[in-house]
Amino acid sequence: MAQCPELCRIVLHFLALDTKNIRNSINSWLYPSLTFGTLLLLWWLASSRGYLSEQFFPTPGAFVTGFREEVASGSLLRDTLASLSRVAAGYALSVVVGVPLGMILGTVLGARLALLPLLNFLRSLSPLAWIPFAIFWIGIGHGAVIFLIVIAALPTIALSTMAAVAGIPKVYFRVAQDYDLTGVHRLTRVIFPAILPQLVTTLRVAMGLCWLVMVAGEMLAGNTGLGYLIHDANNGLRLDLIVVGMVVIGLLGMLCDRLLMFLTRLPGIRWGYDR
Amino acid sequence: MxxxxxxxxxxxxxxxxxxxxxxxxxxxxxxxxxxxxxxxxxxxxxxxxxxxxxxxxxxxxxxxxxxTRTVHQADGLYPWLTVEGNLALGLPKLDASARQRAVTDMVGRIGLAGFEKAFPHALSGGMRQRVEIGRALCGGTxxxxxxxxxxxxxxxxxxxxxxxxCRLLEDQPRxxxxxxxxxxxxxxxxxxxxxxxxxxxxxxxxxxxxxxxxxxxxxxxxxxxxxxxxxxxxxxx
CATH class of the missing domain: 3.40.50.300 (P-loop containing nucleotide triphosphate hydrolases)
Structure with a gap:
């Protein structure tokens, strides 16, 4: 019997935790749904009451019709897959090169002195300025868009990783010295885990950048993809299809961001968010 | 000694x-x-x-x-490692079971049994310092x-x-x-x-x-x- 209050306390504790978790889960869906629902309602009201001319923006009905048309023809799936594959390839390449490059820049003074001005130069330059060269060197299509994505994302990832390495507290390196973590061990067991939380933020920002550049790249240097869909719809004055392209890009961007956010739940990364 | x-x-x-x-x-x-x-x-x-x-x-x-190993003023533990992980840093190269035994032994010595899987940010300041001292004492420093x-x-x-x-140093003089x-x-x-x-x-x-x-x-x-x-x-x- 003496254990009863303790048991009750534990049960209540777990119930309280569950309630909190359930509430958080509901809120994480409820609030965005309310925002999007309100926007949809305003769009529908503005269109149906004539405040928003169909010449300037499609009605929700036209959007649904255009969406069905694109799905039925299979072109939406084809364009989506083309864009996704380009973003995936460009992003992967940028991460694979950018993160180690940033770690080197953060730890090797000579590399930082040599490469930092170049990376800052590239970062300041709009990736769209490279479009003529992308077409000239690689030709219209897949390669040119991936090239533009890499040009945009790589300097950002490398510079952010470098900044994360520079921000590692000095005491971590002193501990590494005490416990003989040198060379590759220092890189993999101290520097890399120390920057992981910040790296996830960098990866999320870079992902957003990839989608931005992908659209512009496909508009001007692509022959398929969601950016090309928007460009083609613009030429055909199909405002409904432009919005279809925009909505799909936005949703995919959100989905990618949510997937990257899951990384923050990993124990080796969560410490950076829990503190 | x-x-x-x-x-x-x-x-x-x-x-x-x-x-x-x-x-x-x-x-x-x-x-x-x-x-x-x-x-x-x-x-x-x-x-x-x-x-x-x-x-x-x-x-x-x-x-x-x-x-030589140092116990720092604060935040000397690696936040991405658990109590066990931090303590294991101090150990020399041992096979997995010997390593686990040594870690469990040190966890007991520093009075943190039950907190082996806890990350540093979940511990109080005193507990964190105990882990730091334990880590520094591990492996014959x-x-x-x-x-x-x-x-x-x-x-x-x-x-x-x-x-x-004092108690830890009495057990393991340094x-x-x-x-x-x-x-x-x-x-x-x-x-x-x-x-x-x-x-x-x-x-x-x-x-x-x-x-x-x-x-x-x-x-x-x-x-x-x-x-x-x-x-x-x-x-x-």
């Missing part, structure tokens, strides 16, 4: 044109507990960084024998450097941590260098207290305390030693 010892002859250190330490002479015998106190900014932490091997002295001779290890803790926790440190601004901490723990002068610092006073550990902070021998050190530092009530 630890085999770690330290020998310093005519050590000086400067940051650019700013002289921090000047002509330091010190011999620390194996198993001895030496505390270094001094005014704020006198160069205590610089001296500890030199002794730990983080810095190289501008001039003079510094000889160390044995492995010879010289333990303590850089104001309890300064971020409240007074009662500090007293408790001092007792726990050569210890403690840098602290807390004179009472120095006199309660150390065999010998060294007082540094203002910058550029040199050792201006040395006091041997021949009172067995663990010591009560209010014991006459400790109180007298505290008064003597305070006097050497120019304190007048």
């Amino acid at each position: 630890s085999t770690g010892s330290i020998r310093i002859k005519g050590l000086s250190h400067s940051y650019g044109a700013t002289a921090v330490l000047k002509d330091i002479h010190l011999d620390v015998s194996p198993g001895e507990f030496v505390a270094i106190v001094g005014p704020s900014g006198s160069g205590k932490s610089t001296l500890l960084s030199l002794l730990s091997g983080y810095l190289k002295p501008t001039s003079g001779v510094l000889e160390r024998t044995g492995t 010879d010289v333990l450097m303590l850089d104001e290890p309890f300064s971020a803790l409240d007074y009662l926790t500090r007293l408790k941590m001092r007792s726990e440190l 050569t210890v260098i403690l840098v602290t601004h807390d004179i009472e901490e120095a006199t309660q723990l150390a065999d010998r207290v060294l007082v540094l002068s203002e910058r550029p610092a040199s050792i201006v006073y040395e006091l041997k305390i021949d009172v067995p550990r663990p010591r009560d902070v209010t014991a006459p021998g400790v109180v007298d030693a505290t008064k003597a050190v305070l006097k050497a530092m120019g304190y007048k009530p």
Whole structure:
């Protein structure tokens, strides 16, 4: 019997935790749904009451019709897959090169002195300025868009990783010295885990950048993809299809961001968010 | 008993044109507990960084024998590793089962059984410092450097941590260098207290305390030693 209050306390504790978790889960869906629902309602009201001319923006009905048309023809799936594959390839390449490059820049003074001005130069330059060269060197299509994505994302990832390495507290390196973590061990067991939380933020920002550049790249240097869909719809004055392209890009961007956010739940990364 | 010892002859250190330490002479015998106190900014932490091997002295001779590990003021634990993971860092290369046994043993010694899988941010300041001390003691460390290890803790926790440190050192004797601004901490723990002068610092006073550990902070021998050190530092009530 003496254990009863303790048991009750534990049960209540777990119930309280569950309630909190359930509430958080509901809120994480409820609030965005309310925002999007309100926007949809305003769009529908503005269109149906004539405040928003169909010449300037499609009605929700036209959007649904255009969406069905694109799905039925299979072109939406084809364009989506083309864009996704380009973003995936460009992003992967940028991460694979950018993160180690940033770690080197953060730890090797000579590399930082040599490469930092170049990376800052590239970062300041709009990736769209490279479009003529992308077409000239690689030709219209897949390669040119991936090239533009890499040009945009790589300097950002490398510079952010470098900044994360520079921000590692000095005491971590002193501990590494005490416990003989040198060379590759220092890189993999101290520097890399120390920057992981910040790296996830960098990866999320870079992902957003990839989608931005992908659209512009496909508009001007692509022959398929969601950016090309928007460009083609613009030429055909199909405002409904432009919005279809925009909505799909936005949703995919959100989905990618949510997937990257899951990384923050990993124990080796969560410490950076829990503190 | 630890085999770690330290020998310093005519050590000086400067940051650019700013002289921090000047002509330091010190011999620390194996198993001895030496505390270094001094005014704020006198160069205590610089001296500890030199002794730990983080810095190289501008001039003079510094000889160390044995492995040296430091317990830092705060946040010296790797936040991405659990208590177990941090403790295991201190262990030499062992097979998995021997490693686990050693970690479990140390977790018990530092009184954190049940917290093996906890990450540092989930622990209190005192618990984190216990893990740091445990990590530094793992794997046969010879010289333990303590850089104001309890300064971020409240007074009662500090007293408790001092007792726990004494208990751990009784089990596993080590050569210890403690840098602290807390004179009472120095006199309660150390065999010998060294007082540094203002910058550029040199050792201006040395006091041997021949009172067995663990010591009560209010014991006459400790109180007298505290008064003597305070006097050497120019304190007048």
